[in-house]
Amino acid sequence: MSKERVFATYHIETPYDLEFAAKVMAGEQSTGTFIAVPGETEELKDQHAAKVVSVEELEQVSTPSLPGSKPPKGEVGPIKYRRGKVVLSFPLHNIGPSIPNLLSTVVGNLYELREISGLRLMDLELPIAFLEKYKGPKFGIEGTRKLVNVYNRPLIGTIVKPSIGLTPEDLRKVVRDLAFAGIDFIKDDELNANPPYAPLKERVKAVMEEIDRVADKTGKKAMYAFNITDDIDQLERNYETVVNAGGNCVMVSINSIGLAGVAHLRKFSEVPIHGHRNQWGAMTRDPYLGMEFTAYQKMCRLVGVDHLHCNGINSKFYESNESVIKSVKDCITPMFDGYTAMPVLSSGQWAGTAEVSYKSMDTVDVMHLAGGGIIGHPGGTEAGVKSMIQGWEAAISGISIEEYAKTHVELKQAIDKFSK
Amino acid sequence: MSKERVFATYHIETPYDLEFAAKVMAGEQSTGTFIAVPGETEELKDQHAAKVVSVEELEQVSTPSLPGSKPPKGEVGPIKYRRGKVVLSFPLHNIGPSIPNLLSTVVGNLYELREISGLRLMDLELPIAFLEKYKGPKFGIEGTRKLVNVYNRPLIGTIVKPSIGLTPEDLRKVVRDLAFAGIDFIKDDELNANPPYAPLKERVKAVMEEIDRVADKTGKKAMYAFNITDDIDQLERNYETVVNAGGNCVMVSINSIGLAGVAHLRKFSEVPIHGHRNQWGAMTRDPYLGMEFTAYQKMCRLVGVDHLHCNGINSKFYESNESVIKSVKDCITPMFDGYTAMPVLSSGQWAGTAEVSYKSMDTVDVMHLAGGGIIGHPGGTEAGVKSMIQGWEAAISGISIEEYAKTHVELKQAIDKFSK
Numbered sequence: 144m145s146k147e148r149v150f151a152t153y154h155i156e157t158p159y160d161l162e163f164a165a166k167v168m169a170g171e172q173s174t175g176t177f178i179a180v181p182g183e184t185e186e187l188k189d190q191h192a193a194k195v196v197s198v199e200e201l202e203q204v205s206t207p208s209l210p211g212s213k214p215p216k217g218e219v220g221p222i223k224y225r226r227g228k229v230v231l232s233f234p235l236h237n238i239g240p241s242i243p244n245l246l247s248t249v250v251g252n253l254y255e256l257r258e259i260s261g262l263r264l265m266d267l268e269l270p271i272a273f274l275e276k277y278k279g280p281k282f283g284i285e286g287t288r289k290l291v292n293v294y295n296r297p298l299i300g301t302i303v304k305p306s307i308g309l310t311p312e313d314l315r316k317v318v319r320d321l322a323f324a325g326i327d328f329i330k331d332d333e334l335n336a337n338p339p340y341a342p343l344k345e346r347v348k349a350v351m352e353e354i355d356r357v358a359d360k361t362g363k364k365a366m367y368a369f370n371i372t373d374d375i376d377q378l379e380r381n382y383e384t385v386v387n388a389g390g391n392c393v394m395v396s397i398n399s400i401g402l403a404g405v406a407h408l409r410k411f412s413e414v415p416i417h418g419h420r421n422q423w424g425a426m427t428r429d430p431y432l433g434m435e436f437t438a439y440q441k442m443c444r445l446v447g448v449d450h451l452h453c454n455g456i457n458s459k460f461y462e463s464n465e466s467v468i469k470s471v472k473d474c475i476t477p478m479f480d481g482y483t484a485m486p487v488l489s490s491g492q493w494a495g496t497a498e499v500s501y502k503s504m505d506t507v508d509v510m511h512l513a514g515g516g517i518i519g520h521p522g523g524t525e526a527g528v529k530s531m532i533q534g535w536e537a538a539i540s541g542i543s544i545e546e547y548a549k550t551h552v553e554l555k556q557a558i559d560k561f562s563k
Numbered sequence: 564m565s566k567e568r569v570f571a572t573y574h575i576e577t578p579y580d581l582e583f584a585a586k587v588m589a590g591e592q593s594t595g596t597f598i599a600v601p602g603e604t605e606e607l608k609d610q611h612a613a614k615v616v617s618v619e620e621l622e623q624v625s626t627p628s629l630p631g632s633k634p635p636k637g638e639v640g641p642i643k644y645r646r647g648k649v650v651l652s653f654p655l656h657n658i659g660p661s662i663p664n665l666l667s668t669v670v671g672n673l674y675e676l677r678e679i680s681g682l683r684l685m686d687l688e689l690p691i692a693f694l695e696k697y698k699g700p701k702f703g704i705e706g707t708r709k710l711v712n713v714y715n716r717p718l719i720g721t722i723v724k725p726s727i728g729l730t731p732e733d734l735r736k737v738v739r740d741l742a743f744a745g746i747d748f749i750k751d752d753e754l755n756a757n758p759p760y761a762p763l764k765e766r767v768k769a770v771m772e773e774i775d776r777v778a779d780k781t782g783k784k785a786m787y788a789f790n791i792t793d794d795i796d797q798l799e800r801n802y803e804t805v806v807n808a809g810g811n812c813v814m815v816s817i818n819s820i821g822l823a824g825v826a827h828l829r830k831f832s833e834v835p836i837h838g839h840r841n842q843w844g845a846m847t848r849d850p851y852l853g854m855e856f857t858a859y860q861k862m863c864r865l866v867g868v869d870h871l872h873c874n875g876i877n878s879k880f881y882e883s884n885e886s887v888i889k890s891v892k893d894c895i896t897p898m899f900d901g902y903t904a905m906p907v908l909s910s911g912q913w914a915g916t917a918e919v920s921y922k923s924m925d926t927v928d929v930m931h932l933a934g935g936g937i938i939g940h941p942g943g944t945e946a947g948v949k950s951m952i953q954g955w956e957a958a959i960s961g962i963s964i965e966e967y968a969k970t971h972v973e974l975k976q977a978i979d980k981f982s983k
Contacts, residue, residue: 173726174727175726187725191727211883237728241793241794241797242819243793243794244756244757244758244792246816247754247816247819247839247842251842254842254844254845255874256879256881257881304602305594307593307611307657308657333667334671336659338657338658340656372667375827396663396666396667399821401820401824403819404824406795425674425846428631428675429849434845459677460631460677461629461631
């Protein structure tokens with residue numbers, strides 16, 4: 144049998160000895176059972192057991208992160224909850240290069256063990272067989288740049304607002320305005336997919352007519368990410384609706400259709416897949432539960448996400464700027480020596496967030512989305528787009544935005560309205 | 564436009580006024596944006612905004628459940644985190660009867676709001692359009708009983724152990740033994756799907772040959788839930804492999820293929836779908852994050868899960884018995900006046916857990932799975948199965964198992980080995 148293995152890194156918290164807890168984890172997710180059964184031979188264990196690769200002690204705490212853990216019997220005095228970094232490895236031949244079965248194996252029942260009071264999947268290292276199977280992003284950063292013909296700066300984009308409720312005719316006007324403004328990228332809100340009051344088919348028609356008309360006049364065709372999130376068969380029909388109308392990008396809520404749904408879409412999609420990560424908070428906001436973005440984004444990229452949402456600097460969400468920066472760096476760190484996804488910065492963004500984004504992330508390979516920051520710009524949408532580009536020009540040149548704003552009125556207006 | 568609405572109940576925790584936090588939630592998941600934008604008319608809000616239906620105060624705490632919340636500006640003194648029950652309603656026409664888009668709407672970005680320090684989706688009430696679209700379990704309790712011809716007691720089942728590593732020939736022997744023992748139901752472990760060392764095709768062949776041979780002799784055909792969890796297209800091929808060999812049940816890891824994956828399977832599956840909920844712990848173990856099982860199981864049933872795992876009484880996991888009991892009751896509470904799924908009790912189960920299960924759950928409409936409790940029975944597998952049935956006979960008759968064991972040797976042996 145193959146010697147290849149999957150490596151999974153966890154942070155755990157346990158009232159037990161860390162080594163013991165790590166062994167319980169390995170047993171639960173491979174050959175263990177609560178009572179010895181016939182057929183559980185040494186040879187079978189040797190071939191199929193998960194192995195504890197390393198255990199590294201971290202701090203101790205006196206209060207458990209999660210309820211329901213059972214301390215060892217006979218423990219006296221106040222219970223200590225030991226935190227540690229645990230690496231397990233699993234034989235690839237237990238799983239095969241299958242993301243759904245990988246999830247059942249590296250995550251599976253671990254969060255439910257009573258021996259643990261906290262557990263988080265931090266990172267994954269996968270054999271090359273996964274690359275051969277899933278192929279990764281079809282476009283990634285390079286392919287996306289080529290489609291919109293924008294280089295050496297971020298793609299400037301926006302989310303159609305209001306998020307929900309525009310009729311196809313209202314949407315037509317919004318898109319016309321944005322396309323004429325010279326924007327690189329527009330996306331649907333994740334709340335707006337194929338709603339009865341404005342079916343995708345009608346939205347696609349209105350949007351693409353406007354985008355194509357502007358492209359004919361200006362030579363610039365904006366990329367529009369249509370939210371095609373839906374049941375599996377409808378997903379395929381929605382995709383066809385988009386590409387048959389000349390659409391050049393589709394968006395999905397990754398956690399709504401599952402990684403398996405994204406992998407399915409990747410098989411037939413001939414346009415970039417814009418990945419929205421709504422619902423991700425449930426998987427990550429408790430620091431001793433769920434998953435670290437580092438592990439999550441690797442799986443997203445593997446199944447074919449070309450653009451991946453990472454929140455933005457000073458966003459309206461709970462996430463710290465440090466965490467956002469780390470997420471962006473994760474997405475642009477090559478996987479299997481290739482495979483990058485374009486990180487998407489959004490939420491509370493405007494021209495003024497370019498500087499700190501560039502300084503902290505040290506890249507222009509991002510999509511920078513502003514909703515109100517563009518559409519709500521006092522000089523109008525075109526000025527909004529210009530202000531964003533100027534914000535990045537300043538950042539890349541190492542000039543403060545206040546200084547740059549002296550000769551760039553749109554940036555000045557943005558600062559006056561949005562800076563707090 | 565339709566007046567139908569989706570109702571979602573949450574438990575939240577917030578450093579703000581509860582009413583305010585509820586409004587932020589409603590805005591985030593419908594017509595809100597961080598700055599007023601053109602097109603955000605009163606009429607649009609009236610038609611498309613989510614509404615706060617009710618806010619009920621619960622307790623206050625001094626420590627936030629989740630990191631990253633930002634207390635109101637100017638708050639002095641120690642911060643209070645207010646807990647409450649919030650009901651929101653969403654217009655159905657924002658979403659359509661689509662589970663993936665329902666998730667983006669009722670969950671979406673809520674967990675990431677910095678105005679909240681805890682949020683859990685507790686329950687969902689869905690318009691009838693969802694029933695018309697998704698159809699629910701094709702078999703449920705009644706259909707499953709009919710297939711195995713077992714009435715007035717739980718279905719007694721087991722999980723093939725060791726979980727992983729048996730060759731198809733080893734598996735053949737295990738299944739032969741179980742089928743001759745008169746067991747109702749056998750399932751693959753969630754770790755074992757279509758692994759390279761024992762491809763599903765070979766496993767199906769070995770298993771079905773044994774089950775059919777025993778059925779020819781004894782007239783009893785055990786139901787075997789083959790784990791077909793995989794990528795979407797492979798899922799369909801795996802399904803075909805099973806039914807073409809005469810298989811009468813398929814199993815999936817629900818969270819590995821997503822609810823969309825299950826709904827897809829439901830469209831073509833002509834056998835019951837056995838739903839394993841591994842990875843569910845990540846969604847539920849933090850009481851102020853993720854989802855309550857009540858909400859989750861409704862969606863699982865809607866997309867077609869016929870049997871749903873609920874852990875078991877005195878299991879090896881962290882979950883309390885109260886929670887397990889509530890989960891079982893959830894699954895057998897009719898939805899849309901129909902639609903029940905058969906709850907599956909497993910983990911650490913043996914004949915002795917029948918009594919407390921029956922007393923607390925007040926139903927025999929469960930699948931009772933024992934791994935070691937059957938295969939590890941000192942009298943062998945057949946005695947193991949008998950002991951489980953005897954445990955339920957005692958429970959249903961209101962006789963203590965100790966008393967019943969006096970005249971039932973298999974139960975006696977089980978008590979001697981497994982009771983602690």
